Amino acid sequence: MSHSAIDVLQSVFGYSQFRQNQQEIINDLLQGDDCFVLMPTGGGKSLCYQIPALMRNGTAIVVSPLIALMQDQVAELRANGVAAAYYNSSLQAEEANQVLSQLHNGQLKLLYVSPERLLSGSFIQRLQQLPISLFAIDEAHCISQWGHDFRPEYRQIGQLREYFSQVPFIALTATADRATRQDILHRLHFHSPKVHISSFDRPNIRYRVVEKNNPNKQLLAFLQEHRDESGIIYALSRKRVEEVAEKLKQQGINAKAYHAGLPGEIRQNVHQQFIRDEIDVVVATVAFGMGINKPNVRFVVHYDLPKNIEGYYQETGRAGRDGLESEVLLLFGMQDVATAKHFVENISDEEQRRIENFKLSSMVDFAEAQTCRRNVLLNYFAELSDKSCGNCDICLNPPKLFDGKVAAQKALSCVYRLNQGFGSRQVIDVLRGLDNEKIRSQGHDQLSTYGIGKEYSAQEWSSILRQLIHRGYLYQDIQNYSVLKLTERSGEVLKGKVELQLALAQKTATNIANRKSPRDSLSGKDKLLFEELRQLRKEIAEYEDIPAYQVFGDASLVEMAQQRPNDDYQMLAISGVGEVKLARFGFEFLALLRQYQD
Structure with a gap:
């Protein structure tokens, strides 16, 4: 079978x-x-x-x-x-x-x-x-x-x-x-x-978060790193989509807008032009992209904060479907949080409003993370991970660290003493020894963990708790009012068996090394051949009136440039080349490849 x-x-x-x-x-x-x-x-x-x-x-x-x-x-x-x-x-x-x-x-x-x-x-x-x-x-x-x-x-x-x-x-x-x-x-x-x-990990995607400061200038600087590559830019509103698309066009970038308020014919045309590589960039609301099969999207930008991690993960996942190096950028500002919060508070159904508030808070936690961003994503989806990925802004430009073993023990002990029944705010208030009605009425001022964490501010404790959640030592229970609970890994920390380096809260860094595009992974004659293969693919796609990736994807072209197959048998060994595609397109590609045989 x-x-x-x-x-x-x-x-x-x-x-x-x-x-x-x-x-x-x-x-x-x-x-x-x-x-x-x-x-x-x-x-x-x-x-x-x-x-x-x-x-x-x-x-x-x-x-x-x-x-x-x-x-x-x-x-x-x-x-x-x-x-x-x-x-x-x-x-x-x-x-x-x-x-x-x-x-x-x-x-x-x-x-x-x-x-x-x-x-x-x-x-x-x-x-x-x-x-x-x-x-x-x-x-x-x-x-x-x-x-x-x-x-x-x-x-x-x-x-x-x-x-x-x-x-x-x-x-x-x-x-x-x-x-x-x-x-x-x-x-x-x-x-x-x-x-x-399956694993949620997409190792070929580089995650980057930048504090929003003159976002148009930041976006243009990012796009300069991705010239002539396919990408999607997501913005929150239709108005913002049109403004960003217009500014990009004024800068000579081949971009178009897409949102649900546009006529169906225009949306269809933008979609077709994008998958056929006739435009490089689509600026869109989240109405664009679900399930789009285009494999060579090299970058995804979120100009505004997504409402939840699931949406962010799915939208960023449209980059690099072919397995080649790709990059995603989130521009993050506190005003975005306030705007998103406003939308959530207008949800009439109380239960749905609570769910959306939790999801928004998790998204903010991701944007403010001081630990490996990939781990934050993986742990959110219950794939416990604490190994640095080496391919996100935090890993490539790490924040300053401190010995967080004792702080983590204090935090986990407090969650335990609170019977795993309260959210992060109450945990922080107990740790810092606050004197308020909720603490007195619950008798939390009598706990052994009351006031044992006065050395850290509320913001610092919030960062510590987020890092423990991101690393899988705490779990935030969405179905139970976001209370903090211990995980199967918490005991290792409480017993002092884990040496834990935590990050000092800092603003997100922006200066990290540029990602390599697929063509950058090739050298010399291979790179020249790759460009000729792309041109041949473009000509065939235009003649056949189909998107270029339906001829062969970038990953197949990279492999052809490296392996230089010489006959049908060798061509079928290239990933993405099946018998029907070989019969339709193999002759032209093999003719070109044979010109490059050593």
């Missing part, structure tokens, strides 16, 4: 080996098991259901929330010779009928469907008459109220299980904290699902 899967991987998609967890997930689906898959953007989620869809009898139904996402996925599958289509509101009546005809005639291996179309009674009845190989629910975090992008129409997807009890289901998402994961599984009514959680 696994041998057949690897055959499909190589012959159709052009990859020589599976990434983390892919093979196990594929095998589970082939055996008819339900699966929940948590895998970062760029980790290869789509292959987890696309390969079983090609191997199982019938048509796979893929539920997807965005039209642009469906179009990208289907175009990529067709470029690899796979019979795929989408069924959503963008189709004219004649086109929709043609897709339904293909479905009924068994001509499709994958059909991408919007949740609204899927859940109409007539469509479910259609599917019950057909052999369905599997159901894949993409962007599954949209199901949960705890998720950062909750969509009411996704709520009903769980009812499919009663109509298709024998068909395997797979739910996939790149971003879900513990509460969101539990909610997804509860709402989908899965049968004893196999849960696969």
Whole structure:
């Protein structure tokens, strides 16, 4: 079974080996098991259901929330010779009928469907008459109220299980904290699902946070480091998006604006121009980008503070999907916090307001972190890590450290003495020995930890607690009013078994070494060849009227420039070169490559 899967991987998609967890997930689906898959953007989620869809009898139904996402996925599958289509509101009546005809005639291996179309009674009845190989629910975090992008129409997807009890289901998402994961599984009514959680780490992405000070100037300086590269700049409001895009254009940068207030035709054109490398930069609200398949996005900038870490992680994850070096920048100012707080306080539902307040606080903690930013992200998603990544601004330009062993013991002891039932503010007030009504009424002035931390200010204690959370020694419980709790690692600190260096609070540094672009990793003739391969790809893409990455991605071109394949067999060994693409494009690329043979 696994041998057949690897055959499909190589012959159709052009990859020589599976990434983390892919093979196990594929095998589970082939055996008819339900699966929940948590895998970062760029980790290869789509292959987890696309390969079983090609191997199982019938048509796979893929539920997807965005039209642009469906179009990208289907175009990529067709470029690899796979019979795929989408069924959503963008189709004219004649086109929709043609897709339904293909479905009924068994001509499709994958059909991408919007949740609204899927859940109409007539469509479910259609599917019950057909052999369905599997159901894949993409962007599954949209199901949960705890998720950062909750969509009411996704709520009903769980009812499919009663109509298709024998068909395997797979739910996939790149971003879900513990509460969101539990909610997804509860709402989908899965049968004893196999849960696969991959690492959230994207080591090829460099994280950078800069204190916002003349943001237009800071943005331009950053873009100078990324000339002629593809990137996305996210801003909070439609007005800000248009202002930033206009200023970039005035500076000679090939940029366009994208937000939900623009006519659909303009949005579609901007989307197409971006994926076809006709524009370098899109300045957008978060309406842009979910699931965009473009692999060569080299940078993502957040001009304003995102509302939560899940959204930040997903948006930054659009950089470097091809595995090549990429960079993300967050411009962070306290005014952004006040603005975001204002939006949250206007949420009428008290429970939802509490959830969003926690998520915003976690985002602020990330921006103010004095420890490795990658660890902050990983620990937020319950992937405990305290090893410095070496590829974020904190690691590359570290803050001053102090021996934090005693401070950490005091903090953890206080959380313990408070019966793990209070948030950080009360912990800090007890440590500093404050005399107020809440402390007296709770009897916290009688605790052994009362007043043992007067040597640090409230701001310094707040930084210490954040660092302990980021390193996995404390856990902030979102489902229980953000109270602080000990983790399985806390005991090591309390017993004095851990030497702990903590950071002194400081403003975020900006001067770190420049990231290398893909072409910078090549030297001499390889770099010249890479540029010629890019030009050939551009010409073919324009002639075929498809995005350049659907010919071959940057990662494939880098490998071609380094390996210089000389025949079909060697070409198939290049990552991303499958049999259909070799047949379509191999002749021209091999002709160019042979000119560079030593």
